Amino acid sequence: MRVTSITEYTPRAGALIEFTAVVTGDPRPSPIPPSFNQLFHLGDLDEAERVWIAGSFDVQGSIDIEALGWAFERLIDRHDTLRSAFVRRTSGVERTLYEQGAVEMRQSTRSAVASASTLRDQLRSALQLHCDARQFPSYTCFGIDRPDTSTVLCAFDHANVDALSIAVVVHEIHTLYDAYRRCPSNPDVDLPPVGGFVEYCRIEATEPRVDPADERMVRWANFLTECGGTTPRFPFDLGLAEGDAAPQATALTPVLDARHTLEFEQLCAGSGAGMFAGVVAAIAQAGAAIGGPSRMPFLFPLHTRHQQKWSRALGWFTTNAPMTVEVGTHLSDTITAAHSAFRAALPLSTVPIPQVLANLGDAFTLSRRDVFMVSYIDYTRIDGHELFEDSNAHHISNATVSDDAQFWVSRTASGLALRARFPDTPTARSVMAAFTAELVALMRACTTKPDIAALTP
Known part of the structure; x- marks a missing residue:
C-alpha cells in the first residue's frame, strides 16, 4: 500500500467512470451519538479543510461496471458507518441510520481523459464535492477504464474511515469485484462477519470517568x-x-x-x-x-x-x-x-x-x-x-x-x-x-x- 496525497497521485490516463449513489427510504433516528473524532471533525468542516481518504487498486482488463457497483453496495451493507448520516440540531449533532439495501451505486458519467494531471484534477474536484460528512452519502466510487489494466478508486469523508479501514476497503472491494466477475448470477464471497462502528460509538459514549x-x-x-x-x-x-x-x-x-x-x-x-x-x-x-x-x-x-x-x-x-x-x-x-x-x-x-x-x-x-x-x-x-x-x-x-x-x-x-x-x-x-x-x-x-x-x- 503506497501512502500518498492527491497532489502526488498520478494515475495513468484512461476513461473516468463516475458512480452516483441512489438512496431509497428514510433514515431512522439513532440514540447513539457520533464518536469524539467524528464530532471534532464535523465541527471543523469547511471548503479549505475537507478531509477525505481514498483507496485505489488495479484490476485486469476493462472495468466491469456491474461488478464494481455491486461490490460497493455490498461494502455499504456490511459496514454500518457507511449508512450513518449526521444532522445538526440546536442540541448538537445527531446520528441517523439507513437500512441495508438503501444505497444503490449506478454509473453516472464516463469521460475520456488524456493526461494523468487532468485525471487527477477531475478526481480531486469530484471528491471535494462528494466526500462531505454534512451530506449523505459522504463517499463515492470511480473506475479508470483502460483496455489492459484499469483502476478502481473508492473515497470517503474521514468521518467514515481511518487508515486501516482503507486497507479493508481495498481488500473487500477487490474480493467482491472478482467474485462477481467470476459468477454474476451467484457470487461466491467468503468474507468474515464484522462488528459495527456504531456499536463502538455507543460504548465510547458510556466510558467511565477517569x-x-x-x-x-x-x-x-x-x-x-x-x-x-x-x-x-x-x-x-x-x-x-x-x-x-x-x-x-x-x-x-x-x-x-x-x-x-x-x-x-x-x-x-x-x-x-x-x-x-x-x-x-x-x-x-x-x-x-x-x-x-x-x-x-x-x-x-x-x-x-x-x-x-x-x-x-x-x-x-x-x-x-x-x-x-x-x-x-x-x-x-x-x-x-x-x-x-x-x-x-x-x-x-x-x-x-x-x-x-x-x-x-x-x-x-x-x-x-x-x-x-x-x-x-x-x-x-x-x-x-x-x-x-x-x-x-x-x-x-x-x-x-x-x-x-x-x-x-x-x-x-x-x-x-x-x-x-x-x-x-x-x-x-x-x-x-x-x-x-x-x-x-x-x-x-x-x-x-x-x-x-x-x-x-
Whole structure:
C-alpha cells in the first residue's frame, strides 16, 4: 500500500467512470451519538479543510461496471458507518441510520481523459464535492477504464474511515469485484462477519470517568503543560506567523528498501525495541542533527480495534498518546530511550481524549490547526497484504492547509517510506529537505555498519 496525497497521485490516463449513489427510504433516528473524532471533525468542516481518504487498486482488463457497483453496495451493507448520516440540531449533532439495501451505486458519467494531471484534477474536484460528512452519502466510487489494466478508486469523508479501514476497503472491494466477475448470477464471497462502528460509538459514549488524580491523567496534563499548554509542535521554524496557515505541501520519501528495513528491525530488536520505537528515535535523532532540540515531544495515533469483531470493521477506530523522545549520544541510546517512552505512553492511550481536555479546562488551548504527530503502520502485518503489492494499491489523502509538520511512516513489502505533510513555504521546504535527507542518511547508515553504537548524530 503506497501512502500518498492527491497532489502526488498520478494515475495513468484512461476513461473516468463516475458512480452516483441512489438512496431509497428514510433514515431512522439513532440514540447513539457520533464518536469524539467524528464530532471534532464535523465541527471543523469547511471548503479549505475537507478531509477525505481514498483507496485505489488495479484490476485486469476493462472495468466491469456491474461488478464494481455491486461490490460497493455490498461494502455499504456490511459496514454500518457507511449508512450513518449526521444532522445538526440546536442540541448538537445527531446520528441517523439507513437500512441495508438503501444505497444503490449506478454509473453516472464516463469521460475520456488524456493526461494523468487532468485525471487527477477531475478526481480531486469530484471528491471535494462528494466526500462531505454534512451530506449523505459522504463517499463515492470511480473506475479508470483502460483496455489492459484499469483502476478502481473508492473515497470517503474521514468521518467514515481511518487508515486501516482503507486497507479493508481495498481488500473487500477487490474480493467482491472478482467474485462477481467470476459468477454474476451467484457470487461466491467468503468474507468474515464484522462488528459495527456504531456499536463502538455507543460504548465510547458510556466510558467511565477517569479520576483527575489518576496517574495517567496527571501525566497527560504534565505533557501538555510542558508543551506550553497546547499540543506539541515540530521544533523548527516553518515560515509561518503565529495563527497563520498555508496550503499543504507533501513530500514522499523512500527511506529503506525491503532488505535494509529488515536489518533496521533487527537492530531495533537488539535494543529490545520494535520498529515504531526505532522510527521515532531516528526522527528525533535526525532533528537534533540539523539543529533541533535533544527532546522531541509528539503525539502518535493508535488503533482501538481491541475486540476481534472490529479488527476488519470500517470506522474511525483511533486515539492518541503523548510521547517524548530523549536523544542520546548514539542512535542505539535513542532507540532504547524511545522504547521505554513508548511503553510508558501506552497506558495513557486508555484515557479518553475528551476527558483529558475537560480536566485541563482553561489550562489548555488548541493554538494550531495541526498537531505534530508521527504515525506508523506496518501493512505487511495486515491479512491480505500481498494483494496490495500485486494490485498497485494506494492510500490517498486530500491536500488541504497546514500549519505544522506531520509524518506518516509506512512499511510494505517494498520497504519503509515516509509521507510528510507541512506548510508550503520556502522555509518549511528547506527545513523538511534537510530533515528528510538526514533521516534517510541516518537510517541507511545504520543498516550498513556492523556496530550501531558507532553511529553518532
